[in-house]
Amino acid sequence: MKIVIGADHGGFELKEFLKNERQDIDWLDIGTFSEESCDYPLIADKLVDVINSGQADFGVLICGTGIGISIAANRHKGIRAAILYNKDVASLTREHNDANVAVFGARTQSKENVLAYLDVFLTTPFSNGERHCRRIAELG
Ligand code: RB5
DSSP states (O other): OEEEEEEOGGGHHHHHHHHHHTTTSEEEEOOOOSSSOOOHHHHHHHHHHHHHTTSOSEEEEEESSSHHHHHHHHTSTTOOEEEOOSHHHHHHHHHTTOOOEEEEETTTSOHHHHHHHHHHHHHOOOOOOHHHHHHHHHTO
C-alpha cells in the first residue's frame, strides 16, 4: 500500500515519527523536510496532486491542529480528508465517507493515539452502501 504523507512545520516531527513507527508502509513523503516555517495550503496542494493522479492509495496530512491542512485539502475535487480523533471516527469515515486522506493535529493529539487511529483507517474498507455511494456522488 502506497501512502503519501505531508506536513507543515507544526506536523514535521509527527510525520517523521509515523514513518519510523510504520516502516512496513511504502511512504511517499512530499515534505516539509524541516521545522522551518512553511504554508500548509501548499503542502495540501502537493499531496492532493499525488492522490488525484493515482500515485498513492491514501494520504496522511498533519499540521498543528489538523484543521488548516484539512480545509485546504477538502477544497479539491476527489479529496475526502477527515481529521481522526477516535477509533470510531477512523472506521466510520472509511465505511461511510470513503475518506482518502487521514488528517492529524500534531499539537492536539498524542502520538500513540495517532498511530492507533491510522491503523484503523488503513484497515477499514468502504462499505459500498447505496446511500453512501449516493452521498459521495452528491459531493461532486
Ligand atoms: C502553524 O503554526 C499552524 O497554524 C498550522 O500548523 C495549523 O495548525 C493550521 O491550521
